[in-house]
Amino acid sequence: MNNLIGQPLDRIDGRVKVTGRAVYAYEHDVPNAVYAVMVTSSIANGRIASIETHEAERARSVLLVMTHQNSPKLPAVQDQSETSPPGRAVQVLQDDRVYYPNQPIGLVVAETFVDAVAAAQLVQVQYQARPPQVDLESRLSQGYTPKKSGGGGAPSTSKRGDVEAGLKEADQRIEQVYWTPFQVHNPMEPHATIAVWDTAQHLTIYDATQGIFGARGRVASVFALPPSNVRVISPYLGGGFGSKGPTWSHVILAAMAAKQVNRPVKLAVTRPQMFGPVGLRSQTRQAIAIGAKSDGTITALRNDTASHTSMFGEFVEAATLPTRMLYQSSNNSTSQVIVRSNIGQSSYMRAPGEATGTFALEVAMDEMAYALKMDPVAFRLKNYAETDPDENKPWSSKSLRECYRQAGERFGWSRRPLEARSMREGNTLIGWGMATSVYPTRRSESHASARLNADGTFSVDAGSQDLGTGTYTIMTQIAAESFGVSPRQVRFRLGDTILPETPVSGGSQTAASTGSAVQLASQALREKLIQMAITDAQSPMSGASAQDVALEGGRLYRRSDPAKGETFQQLISRSGQAYVEGTADSKPGSEKESYSMYAFGAQFAEVRVDADLGEVSVSRMVGCFAAGKILNAKTARSQFMGGMIWGISMALYEEAAVDKRLGRWVNNNLAEYHVPVNADIGQIEALWVDEVDHHINPIGAKGIGEIGITGASAAVANAVFHATGKRVRDLPVTLDKLII
Template identity: 40%
Template sequence: MADTVVGQALSRVDARLKVTGAATYAAEHRFEGLLYGVIVNSTAARGTVSAIDVDAARAHPGVVRVLTDFSSLTLAHSVSELVFYGQPIALVLASTLEAATHGASLVEATYNRQEVMTDFNSSSATSVTAPSNPDYSRGDPEAAFRSAPHKVDLDFTISRENHNPIELPSTIARWEGDRLTLWDKSQWVQGAARTVAGALGIPVGNVRVLSEFVGGGFGSAIRAYDHVTLAAFAAREAGKPVKVVLTRRQFYYGTGYRPASRQRLALGANAAGRVDSLLYEVRTETCRYDEYEEGMTDLPKFLYGVPNTSTKYQITAIDAQSPSSMRGPGVVTSAFALETAMDQLAHDLRVDPIELRLRNEPTRDEVTKLPFSTRKLRECFETGARRFGWSRRDATPRSRTEGDLLIGMGMATASYHNNRRDVGSRARIDADGTATVATATSDMGPGTTTSVMQVAADALGLPAGKVTFRLGDSTYPTAPPHAGATTMASVGSATFTSCNALRNKFIAMAVADTASPLHGADPAQVTAGDGYLRLGDDDSTKDSYREILSRADLPSLEATATWGPGTIDTRVSTYGYGAVFAEVSVDPLLGLVRIRRIFAAYDVGRVISPKLAHSQAIGGMVGGIGMALLEGTYTDHRDGRIVNASLADYLVPVNADVPELDATFINTEDPQADPIGVKGLGEITIVGVPAAIGNAVFNATGKRLTDLPILLEALL
């Protein structure tokens, strides 16, 4: 029998389609009579539109309609008043993109402006406790901190970050009678269907959302934002298909962002390096029409065994659009504070940073009091330190130089909750012996179509080339958002379940069929491999899927199943873990930080597809470099305008910023977490990276920086 498909370092099954341009993304579908829609954005962040002049736009050649009345729509925010800068106030439809774009520039609006507050650090800002993150305390953290002989107490600021995937938010809407089809860039096609149906006041069953290929997301396409609903609304009004694609500048106003944050993290420890108290306070920005919050307090109260711990999380509403999840939401932010404070404590105590963390390893989850399903963090430290060459690090800042450059090493711990949700999956084998598995998930880049195919192939006993995984269609079996490192554990487990059910159907047919070589066999003794069902390992007693279907005169056989985590999380604490190591150079005259290399070791359970897993790790590291050194969204607080809403002004890592990056995996199955033994990988790979870089900068310079991104002037 052939080796398993799971564990093979396969290339993406859709790689050739993507590199040759044959993959069709949302904006690339073509329809007769297609109209192009361009949104006109408000230039006021708060108030109302007192007048809007669209005559010049309507008169422009090629312009078909100018829509300004959205009162029939139910959006996430008010449509009668302005609640953020860039809010849509009109939609111009034209026969060409050029005509629609110029027509939109001709729309003139005047406003009744109200006083605007877009700075969440303003003294006039009002903060409230995050509704889903109430204050938490165990022990007596304040008293323990006061009496601690060694203390670290640091404040942190992190700038707002915007998603910048290559594919822009794009939607094509087409009506056929009362039924709507949307070709949309989406990380959650069924969520988009519900949002649009609710906004238009139509049954959700009348909306189909298709999103086979997604050109990057990072969380920006989890929600269906205004442009999706407006495309559907405009197509209904015009009676023709409508395409709406946001510009890069509109991207910054039309979707969410990682919220800016302010954090305080204080640690109290004894002389032996045992952390006895942890105080964590955080505040993030949100909008007035939504209370967006993130998992900011998860890591500080969980990661280390600190008996006296408190966390407080507040949100501050400003006049802006709602934040949204961005890779590692909440956790990468709080990890920067926690892991920076731990590094400072290690320095103060003259203890190796890894040793300090090992001295504070918990024996159980201190929040839930549950045992860990697996926690191979020690192995991550050991493997990462050996591969990275951590023993060569000099703990004394500014002790290593190369010419005029200061060289430093830093490390940080990474962790992320193993999210799993209920998923439905449908598996089918056709008369030619090929299989198709379908669920309504998406794939924004990690290679879901490949990795889930690998799970299906092994469950059915088929070669990889005989199995196709279909996704990105809201009519497929139910799936959660393609986000939160949820997909492999959830969709993979559901696929495993449906394929097992299908295989068992075939086994039942074979053992009941007098014409089958397996007739009368014990179903429990029948195995699957290479497209055949066998009696144990007996290659002489076998039957194929094709022959079973042929004898039954069936074109195909299918099975549908649902898998969910059920009560697993009430019995064990299941997280992924990692150790991240970074080396930097710093030019003390220019304040310029360069990443020289990053290496990480991860415990994420069973690795289904090593090549794709490594790619995920590299991508997360690149995102962490951006967060640490480059990325920050800046607002003109006079009116709420984002002043660097372009890739010319908003800095993201490019080739010159990305050095040698590598990762390894402690490949240990987690059978308690889910049937396929995996833990989420997509989010954890950014967690800890900014902290490791910041700690390396400290080792190089002796300057403890607590603001991100790290700016040149902070090092001069």
């Protein structure tokens, strides 16, 4: 089947999801399972002075109350270095120290969920609390420069040219500080795990994870098992967004408890417990300087970012990365410091670094455009980077100009008056803003297998995960097109470590990595079958050239004489094999040395602001993205829109609010931690530019999971300025910041 890739195929998993038959981590029917509930700390810093568990232990059906006083000690987690990456340092009841609010300090296991919850409320904890350290501004001097910055392991500082000299020669200068708030992961499905010890040395984990193989490795190392003794299963996820990339404490706790009670243990992280133990996006403080000549040429660009990490691990919200490479700027410097705070580990959240970094940079760019009295798009085009100015390499492909053009035309940007507060309908101020989107193209080693079974069925396996993004669907399309059957004939499996090894579904790399592996495996199988046919003396295609053999409609035949052919079953049955298999070991080559690889985009937003009250709504938004080959027009559109909508959320609503006296998140539920609902979102349009990029990976996809959020919050904030004349440099843009 040709031209399947790119088609808006309905989700393969759509029907089972809407009919409730898709089984999520917590829902696996494991016989004899018992229920665990975490007890978490109500202080942010200090020690547990005492923890009284007698009453809880005597409560109905309770099997275990585990605290640091009686937990098994795990040597592998006791020597955690202070620079562990997110999810490596776990808090699994090894000592009495409390590093952050909502840290797991106990685990109650009972026969029923209700009993476990009730007993957990009976655990009495006394603390020796110390003042929490959570404020960034007052502790900037305590920050340090990490060795690496961001997921790609880029250096944490960068410098080219002379920024001070560039600022001196500038006709206009913008020097401002921008803030983005703490954001906490709230996918529809909170974290959940079921741990089953099949034998004393064999563990099966049903886990809500974006990386089954990473989870397998982490759990194996903690329990000192060979990875092959651990199986991780994760067929469906209710969203990941980076939260479920690392393996957090609750996974280890579930396995510890299962071993103690000798029963399978189910553990669900509650919504309030999502605020702390399972990753969050750090607040950022970004000091940006831009200098520009009056013709719009940027003479200097600088971003000095500070963000938080935990007391026990290291994560850099690498907001400086877009400043380095997005615009031509011969004088450019960035630095990144992190400050240790009493927070759960800051970690990956959709476009970590780029989402926050494009906010500050793109608002600063808007400020400069106003200072120059230039159209914001024209200002960006004036400084368009034809090659990567940071790495001094050509782009593998870059269609950003086309994105500006298409999105701008669709939006009607040319009708925009430059002046702020110049569009009004009655008491409503209207503003238009735009920003640039950017996200790197990543790829990791990945494996897949494709089998044609003796009964003629076609099955494709790759460990992988589907976060709700459409992995099942695009892999099915890729396999069908690459092998030459219809999507209905493909049985694609993922989400199990018994399948071929694949990377974490993070960094927007699944399509590029595992998509390429599935393509190569399917092609390998096809070639293998053709070879079988032309070398099999009994085949009607015996002796034909490989080019002369077509594979279509469940059979192989000679192109030169289509009557001469046979079915898959006929070919395989003569071979006596149960199946024929094609495999692929797909990994990045040297393309990274030769090319700089990014997806780009442009976003345009219209906001409506009540002139008296400062209420803001985004009435419409248009984004256009260039992300290589688009594999499924329907799931891609959803991905882009989802990113844009989260950008609106980041711009207007989201903030994990901390009581700085207590170091606790006060709005730790979805009633008070605001995310947009359907009624908050106006018209969202996602367009894309089709790119053919032969350099990035075999499938030609750049990844689309994260680019949609980049630039989105800046486009909204810039539109608010255009509507009101008020520049808000700290997110979220709430009404009080506009009326006071």
